[in-house]
Amino acid sequence: MTSLPVVNQPPHRCGALLDHLSRRMRLRSESVLAPLGLRPRHLIALTVLRDLGGSSQQDLAKILEMDGTNVVGLLNDLETENLIERRRSPVDRRRHVVELTDVGVKLLVRAEFALAAVEDEVLRGLSDEQRETLYELLHQATSKTEAEACTEAVTRPTC
Amino acid sequence: MTSLPVVNQPPHRCGALLDHLSRRMRLRSESVLAPLGLRPRHLIALTVLRDLGGSSQQDLAKILEMDGTNVVGLLNDLETENLIERRRSPVDRRRHVVELTDVGVKLLVRAEFALAAVEDEVLRGLSDEQRETLYELLHQATSKTEAEACTEAVTRPTC
DNA sequence: TATTGTTATACTCTATAACTATA
DNA sequence: TATAGTTATAGAGTATAACAATA
Numbered sequence: 001m002t003s004l005p006v007v008n009q010p011p012h013r014c015g016a017l018l019d020h021l022s023r024r025m026r027l028r029s030e031s032v033l034a035p036l037g038l039r040p041r042h043l044i045a046l047t048v049l050r051d052l053g054g055s056s057q058q059d060l061a062k063i064l065e066m067d068g069t070n071v072v073g074l075l076n077d078l079e080t081e082n083l084i085e086r087r088r089s090p091v092d093r094r095r096h097v098v099e100l101t102d103v104g105v106k107l108l109v110r111a112e113f114a115l116a117a118v119e120d121e122v123l124r125g126l127s128d129e130q131r132e133t134l135y136e137l138l139h140q141a142t143s144k145t146e147a148e149a150c151t152e153a154v155t156r157p158t159c
Numbered sequence: 160m161t162s163l164p165v166v167n168q169p170p171h172r173c174g175a176l177l178d179h180l181s182r183r184m185r186l187r188s189e190s191v192l193a194p195l196g197l198r199p200r201h202l203i204a205l206t207v208l209r210d211l212g213g214s215s216q217q218d219l220a221k222i223l224e225m226d227g228t229n230v231v232g233l234l235n236d237l238e239t240e241n242l243i244e245r246r247r248s249p250v251d252r253r254r255h256v257v258e259l260t261d262v263g264v265k266l267l268v269r270a271e272f273a274l275a276a277v278e279d280e281v282l283r284g285l286s287d288e289q290r291e292t293l294y295e296l297l298h299q300a301t302s303k304t305e306a307e308a309c310t311e312a313v314t315r316p317t318c
Numbered sequence: 319t320a321t322t323g324t325t326a327t328a329c330t331c332t333a334t335a336a337c338t339a340t341a
Numbered sequence: 342t343a344t345a346g347t348t349a350t351a352g353a354g355t356a357t358a359a360c361a362a363t364a
Contacts, residue, residue, distance in 0.1 A: 012298075013274065013275065014184075014282065014294050015188060016202075017301055018177070019181055021181075021297055022177045022178055022182075026178065027224065065183060069324075070355060070356080072325085092364070093322095094321065095321090096323070122300070123300055125299050135171040138173055138180055141180055141285050142284075198330090200331085216346065217344085226332060227345080231347060252340060252345095253345040253346070254340095
């Protein structure tokens with residue numbers, strides 16, 4: 001009875017590392033996006049809107065995990081720059097349907113190009129294959145629990 | 160010449176997902192840590208200090224990727240609660256040597272126990288094996304580029 | 319009455335500049 | 342002169358409460 005039983009060790013805690021890497025990515029992204037007049041927050045919103053092909057402000061708030069009141073200001077910024085459009089929903093006039101404009105789509109492409117360089121730098125400790133694995137794990141971790149956040153049906157996997 | 164050459168596709172962008180998951184982890188962590196009188200920031204500082212076995216404030220700022228001025232306030236909080244100690248370095252009296260107290264070590268253990276539950280919830284979309292892979296990728300990504308951030312030699316891999 | 323979006327506001331987080339004490 | 346830490350402060354991020362329009 002001297003040998004210990006084989007047990008499943010609990011996985012390491014990822015929280016601190018996640019915070020750390022995310023922080024670095026955000027810091028670097030800020031300086032790259034500033035010349036385009038965007039903040040990281042703006043870019044994430046634009047990306048989500050393109051992937052969804054439009055959204056109500058409330059759903060957007062849930063997806064971004066932001067307070068709805070702050071989404072208002074965020075969209076005000078983007079609307080001032082003609083990057084998004086707010087239209088009243090015809091089926092429920094309380095709602096706004098938020099969509100990218102052509103200008104928004106084009107700026108988003110430019111921003112993504114700039115951000116690719118940032119990722120190359122921040123994630124240069126990983127091989128391309130490892131980066132792909134990281135992407136898949138992050139995607140799976142975020143999308144699995146997303147259904148609870150979105151009350152309205154959003155069909156795209158990006159949610 | 161109709162068949163396309165096999166090329167390495169560029170890896171997906173991880174930035175948005177990283178931000179998203181990190182955000183969720185932080186939001187959940189806040190509510191769990193609040194009863195202990197801690198904020199996520201405090202916990203990360205305590206964890207780093209334990210792993211390093213002590214640090215100057217400047218090195219701590221580099222490791223946490225925080226501005227040095229904000230580290231002052233952070234350590235003030237922790238010192239008020241007797242979780243850390245600041246001592247003048249005998250070799251360079253400009254510096255403080257920051258170390259955990261016994262109280263700090265004990266509270267850190269309690270906090271980590273609470274945070275384990277948060278990780279289980281936030282990462283429940285991943286299997287234990289996938290979580291371990293995620294940890295290793297995050298660890299590798301952060302530690303590879305850490306040498307540049309820390310001018311002073313810090314021997315522990317946690318840096 | 320409940321929901322969507324909005325405004326006003328307070329609180330936290332973060333960064334910049336000026337100061338002190340040591341080197 | 343340069344560095345470690347501190348203070349004061351301004352800006353950005355975030356959350357809460359009250360309100361208008363609509364359901």
